[in-house]
Amino acid sequence: MNLNLDVRANKMRIYDLKGKRLFLYQDEIQEMLLIAEDVHLLLRTFVETLIYTGCRISEALNMTRKDIHYHQQKITLKSQNRSGPVFRDVPVPHNYIDTLVAVHSILGGNDNNYEVKKPLWKWTRQHAYELIQELMIRSGVPAGGHRNPKGIRHAYGVNAVLCSVPLPFLKKWMGHSHISTTAIYVTCLQLDEKELVKRMWA
Structure with a gap:
């Protein structure tokens, strides 16, 4: 894999032209998860899907029961490019997939072909x-520019980089075509330079 990390030519940003962030902080993500526990169950699983997979809204709305792999603890997401549909598997935490299975009756109920292919959320984008x-x-x-669903997606990428997830893995999970796109999240490391130095010389 070509690890060309030149992010200057990439149009996607995690800071706007004024230097303001376009991603949510993790304490904001955690507060959303906490509040989501008290809302409608379908909204809870939807926001948890965005947070725990880093997917786009359109990808979440495409999800069906057959895309939930409980025992493998992963979700299959479908996106679209010029060549047609593209599928990718994203590993997820057990607590999220347990909730998803319970709310959407993934392991029980009617498993006929029609039911399995029905979207989990019947909402417009x-x-x-x-x-x-x-x-x-x-x-x-x-x-601010971070208060939208893309801010959640960017938060996923930022958190992964801060947790030392290798870029090739993150590229796959986020469905990027080029690793230079994934590399924009490396710019967030400046937020935690002191912590990085501690790890380096510990």
Whole structure:
């Protein structure tokens, strides 16, 4: 794999032109997860899907029961590029997949072909976007370019890099075509330079 990490030519950013962040901090993510426990169960599983997989709204809305692999503890996501559909598997925490299975009756009920292919959430993209925005406001996320579903996706990438997930793995999980796109998250390391130095010389 070509590990060309030149992020200058990449149009995707995690800071805007004024240097303001376009991603959520982890304490904001944790507050969203806490608030989500008290909302409608379908909204809870939807926001947890965005947080724990880093997927796009459209990818979450495409999910069906057959995309949930309980025993393998992974989710299959489908995206679209010029060549057609592209599938990727994303590992997820057991607590998330347990909730998903319970709420959507993944391991029980009617497993005929029609039921298995039905979307888990029957929402339009716009409605899903508005629900997430409302939850962010309720969770106390301040206004800014980060207060939207893409801010959650960027938070996934930032958190992965801060936790030393190798870029090739992160590229696969996030569905990036080029590793130079994934490499934009390396720029967030400046936020935690003191911690990195501690690890380096510990």
